Amino acid sequence: MSPTTVVTGLGVAAPNGLGTEEYWKATLAGQSGLGRITRFDASQYPSTVAGEVPGFVAEEHIPSRLMPQTDHMTRLALAAAEWAIKDAAVVPDQLPEYGMGVVTAASGGAVEFGQRELQNLWSQGKEYVSAYQSFAWFYAVNTGQISIRHKMRGPSGVLLTEQAGGIDSLGHARRHIRKGVPLVVSGGVDAAVCPWGWVPQIASGLLSTEPDPTRAFLPFSAEASGYVPGEGGAILVVEDADSARTRGAAQIYGEIAGYAATLDPAPGSGRPPGLRRAAENALADAGLTPADIDVVFADAAGTPALDRAEAQAIEGVFGARAVPVTAPKSMTGRLLAGGSALDVATALLALRDGVIPPTAPVTAAAPEYSIDLVTEARDAQLRTALVLTRGHGGFNAALVVRRSA
Amino acid sequence: MRRVVITGLGVVAPGGVGVKNYWELLTAGRSATRTISFFDASPFRSQVAAECDFDPKAAGLSPQEIRRLDRAAQFAVVSTREAVADSGLDLSALDPGRVGTSLGSAVGCTTSLEREYVVVSDGGRKWNVDHEYAVPELYRHFVPSSMAAEVGFAAGAEGPAAVVSTGCTSGLDSLGHAVELIREGTADVMIAGATEAPISPITSACFDAIHATTPRNDDPEHACRPFDRTRSGLVLGEGAAILVLEELEAARARGAHIYAEIAGFAARCNAYHMTGLKPDGREMSQAIDAALDEARLDPTSIDYINAHGSGTKMNDRHETGAFKKSLGAHAYETPVSSIKSMIGHSLGAIGSLEIAACALAMEHGVLPPTANLHEPDPELDLDYIPLVAREKQTDTVLSVGSGFGGFQSAMVLARPERSLS
Amino acid sequence: MPITTEVTLADLTRMLRESAGEEEGVDLDGDVIDTPFIDLGYDSLALLQVIGQIQREYGLVIPDDAVVDAETPRALLALINTAS
Numbered sequence: 001m002s003p004t005t006v007v008t009g010l011g012v013a014a015p016n017g018l019g020t021e022e023y024w025k026a027t028l029a030g031q032s033g034l035g036r037i038t039r040f041d042a043s044q045y046p047s048t049v050a051g052e053v054p055g056f057v058a059e060e061h062i063p064s065r066l067m068p069q070t071d072h073m074t075r076l077a078l079a080a081a082e083w084a085i086k087d088a089a090v091v092p093d094q095l096p097e098y099g100m101g102v103v104t105a106a107s108g109g110a111v112e113f114g115q116r117e118l119q120n121l122w123s124q125g126k127e128y129v130s131a132y133q134s135f136a137w138f139y140a141v142n143t144g145q146i147s148i149r150h151k152m153r154g155p156s157g158v159l160l161t162e163q164a165g166g167i168d169s170l171g172h173a174r175r176h177i178r179k180g181v182p183l184v185v186s187g188g189v190d191a192a193v194c195p196w197g198w199v200p201q202i203a204s205g206l207l208s209t210e211p212d213p214t215r216a217f218l219p220f221s222a223e224a225s226g227y228v229p230g231e232g233g234a235i236l237v238v239e240d241a242d243s244a245r246t247r248g249a250a251q252i253y254g255e256i257a258g259y260a261a262t263l264d265p266a267p268g269s270g271r272p273p274g275l276r277r278a279a280e281n282a283l284a285d286a287g288l289t290p291a292d293i294d295v296v297f298a299d300a301a302g303t304p305a306l307d308r309a310e311a312q313a314i315e316g317v318f319g320a321r322a323v324p325v326t327a328p329k330s331m332t333g334r335l336l337a338g339g340s341a342l343d344v345a346t347a348l349l350a351l352r353d354g355v356i357p358p359t360a361p362v363t364a365a366a367p368e369y370s371i372d373l374v375t376e377a378r379d380a381q382l383r384t385a386l387v388l389t390r391g392h393g394g395f396n397a398a399l400v401v402r403r404s405a
Numbered sequence: 406m407r408r409v410v411i412t413g414l415g416v417v418a419p420g421g422v423g424v425k426n427y428w429e430l431l432t433a434g435r436s437a438t439r440t441i442s443f444f445d446a447s448p449f450r451s452q453v454a455a456e457c458d459f460d461p462k463a464a465g466l467s468p469q470e471i472r473r474l475d476r477a478a479q480f481a482v483v484s485t486r487e488a489v490a491d492s493g494l495d496l497s498a499l500d501p502g503r504v505g506t507s508l509g510s511a512v513g514c515t516t517s518l519e520r521e522y523v524v525v526s527d528g529g530r531k532w533n534v535d536h537e538y539a540v541p542e543l544y545r546h547f548v549p550s551s552m553a554a555e556v557g558f559a560a561g562a563e564g565p566a567a568v569v570s571t572g573c574t575s576g577l578d579s580l581g582h583a584v585e586l587i588r589e590g591t592a593d594v595m596i597a598g599a600t601e602a603p604i605s606p607i608t609s610a611c612f613d614a615i616h617a618t619t620p621r622n623d624d625p626e627h628a629c630r631p632f633d634r635t636r637s638g639l640v641l642g643e644g645a646a647i648l649v650l651e652e653l654e655a656a657r658a659r660g661a662h663i664y665a666e667i668a669g670f671a672a673r674c675n676a677y678h679m680t681g682l683k684p685d686g687r688e689m690s691q692a693i694d695a696a697l698d699e700a701r702l703d704p705t706s707i708d709y710i711n712a713h714g715s716g717t718k719m720n721d722r723h724e725t726g727a728f729k730k731s732l733g734a735h736a737y738e739t740p741v742s743s744i745k746s747m748i749g750h751s752l753g754a755i756g757s758l759e760i761a762a763c764a765l766a767m768e769h770g771v772l773p774p775t776a777n778l779h780e781p782d783p784e785l786d787l788d789y790i791p792l793v794a795r796e797k798q799t800d801t802v803l804s805v806g807s808g809f810g811g812f813q814s815a816m817v818l819a820r821p822e823r824s825l826s
Numbered sequence: 827m828p829i830t831t832e833v834t835l836a837d838l839t840r841m842l843r844e845s846a847g848e849e850e851g852v853d854l855d856g857d858v859i860d861t862p863f864i865d866l867g868y869d870s871l872a873l874l875q876v877i878g879q880i881q882r883e884y885g886l887v888i889p890d891d892a893v894v895d896a897e898t899p900r901a902l903l904a905l906i907n908t909a910s
Binding site for chain 1: 449502512523526529532535539540541542543544545546548551553558562564566567582591614671675691810
Binding site: 063064065066067068069127128130131132 | 843844845846847848849850867871872874875878881882
């Protein structure tokens with residue numbers, strides 16, 4: 001019998017709240033963190049709305065020595081990791097030296113740092129490129145810096161599946177736990193709100209061009225017109241349940257009970273997309289049936305075609321309007337590698353408090369979707385949640401969390 | 406427990422496309438490093454690299470694939486097709502949901518990204534880069550996960566897929582990840598390996614800035630000198646290796662040719678420094694011990710070590726220390742070599758290229774040498790197979806890697822027919 | 827470009843702060859001229875970064891080995907102020 005994997009700590013940095021409880025309060029109240037971009041002058045671009053993390057003063061969280069060698073993304077990740085570890089009341093010295101690992105997701109790397117160094121190189125010359133560039137921009141930077149900061153020497157990793165990365169990282173963390181690692185710090189935090197992070201997303205053709213922040217990202221609604229990117233995400237402390245109880249963990253938010261990932265078939269093959277299969281495989285992995293699931297956290301891509309595909313997948317698994325569906329990322333934007341990690345954290349908070357957060361400011365699902373979309377916070381007895389995610393280019397993943405008995 | 410074997414290989418490497426060319430280069434002890442031809446490297450401290458002579462059309466890619474894919478993704482797709490053909494596996498007869506993809510890469514589609522950056526920023530002049538000049542492929546290049554999807558599409562795989570990006574251990578870690586997925590029962594077949602095409606101005610600039618790459622530009626073929634007293638840094642490389650991995654019993658049942666079993670794998674972090682290594686090799690030794698433990702093999706069973714051997718002062722000392730710590734006296738009897746002396750350091754790809762070399766070494770009974778090792782460093786006192794390939798039958802081989810971020814990984818290949826203790 | 831003004835310890839500590847930050851518990855304004863960089867919390871990357879900044883600001887060429895050879899601020903300043 002393989003060990004049970006539980007989550008014992010959360011650290012959240014989100015556009016509608018810095019810190020877990022700030023975020024959760026805002027989310028339940030339907031307060032959106034989307035607004036006109038302030039991190040750079042976006043007036044020349046067709047898309048001008050983003051979710052920016054408010055009130056983050058890096059110097060308050062990051063040692064001076066790390067400041068010149070870290071991007072905004074890594075600073076947010078280090079802060080979230082520290083909060084998660086503190087929340088879990090982990091005393092690293094009390095765990096085996098190789099008993100703590102770090103697994104995070106990334107999408108496009110630390111892109112603002114990278115843009116600055118590309119500009120230094122191309123406008124001024126190679127003498128102007130930072131000695132820190134070799135690692136500060138790259139995909140593994142958050143895992144590396146968290147590992148060093150907290151002296152975590154166990155099996156670690158970095159997974160890239162775009163938006164699905166947060167869930168894939170947590171699934172991978174569970175793998176490590178099952179192989180005997182007591183604790184893994186996992187999840188994803190991302191930040192690409194800079195011109196060189198913005199233009200590639202414009203090129204994807206999926207960004208909303210609606211300038212009104214209250215109307216720019218309305219997943220599953222009849223007015224859905226694309227997605228709004230955001231920055232931030234969540235870091236979770238994932239543990240072997242026995243080990244967590246033995247060390248007297250502060251709390252157990254819930255169990256990672258099921259996980260699965262799939263790839264869509266090659267374009268043009270005519271075969272069905274893989275999201276439904278991921279959901280079904282995750283349920284099977286958890287030993288649950290669709291009827292056992294109390295709420296679904298949707299991927300909520302925000303374009304009609306992708307929303308339709310997801311609604312069909314959910315209906316295919318559960319039947320029409322058979323389970324509450326929510327997508328509170330409507331208030332944060334899509335956080336790239338941070339998005340699905342934040343969704344898992346949100347699902348755990350929902351289980352804790354017995355309340356489903358809303359898909360605000362969406363007021364109703366488009367009539368064509370046979371889903372019970374939660375648009376106002378809804379009290380409910382929650383034991384289990386299914387979290388769905390899709391990464392650009394064909395990635396799908398699903399994760400089941402369950403309240404610990 | 407389900408065991409995992411290698412049944413197919415595909416390679417794009419400096420010196421030639423395909424496994425045959427790769428093995429010829431390695432056994433000839435020939436270095437494929439040369440003065441950088443992809444761009445004017447004259448302003449840089451280091452001006453040499455191991456470049457692939459890769460013609461995507463001749464390698465079988467379609468015009469749309471050539472347009473859509475970054476160079477690293479092109480390497481990966483070409484290698485995937487060779488590996489699948491080599492395995493003899495009829496993928497169309499399998500449940501595609503049971504076939505997964507795991508692709509290592511440290512720097513993703515950096516070549517295409519830099520090329521497009523130069524255009525949208527108008528040569529670095531604009532901070533607010535112009536979206537009107539963005540090509541439709543730009544987002545694919547921005548998120549290198551797209552490369553894993555391309556490999557999956559090329560193989561018809563619909564199981565779990567991901568890019569594993571742990572710096573220069575990506576190529577070992579992506580294989581380790583794939584082994585896990587088969588062992589745990591999530592997949593029966595994995596298309597796994599790694600790719601990298603990092604030879605571009607920004608990569609040269611960032612390695613220049615930390616003096617990681619060699620300044621020895623006057624004699625490119627002899628620029629990379631792992632374990633040599635005169636070593637002066639790494640030489641960038643590029644390439645890809647893709648392996649078909651299968652569950653042992655299924656591979657046997659279909660009569661597959663089995664190169665080797667991936668018997669053990671472990672990854673550790675040194676939690677010490679983003680680029681530096683502790684001289685004593687402690688965490689690498691820990692990874693080696695754990696990989697051997699997983700393989701249920703004794704350190705004295707190791708017949709050959711394929712070293713990280715990047716040719717920096719620090720690395721070669723560090724891992725020699727790790728080998729002694731893990732193997733004890735047996736370290737002095739174990740041949741060790743670094744193929745980076747010939748194909749350079751292709752960052753995230755190199756770990757998979759090295760495992761491919763290890764599989765071929767077991768297959769042919771020949772160990773690739775460390776080229777350019779003329780003046781042994783008195784501090785480094787193991788048998789580093791200088792200059793000339795060596796005939797030796799091997800049943801158990803070890804390959805290791807270190808990566809920025811503090812990653813240290815070790816993988817053990819063995820013959821599946823060995824008796825398990 | 828010939829150097830006209832000497833780089834002082836104050837210049838160096840300013841650039842160290844900008845290039846590499848300041849280790850907690852270290853007072854760069856104290857008597858640090860003979861304190862090894864390693865004890866000031868600076869590794870070779872920090873030195874490479876600050877040497878890069880010095881080269882750009884002062885138009886100097888500082889030899890590659892400086893990062894290995896100069897173990898203290900005094901030694902690095904001596905190298906800088908004799909560089910061309």
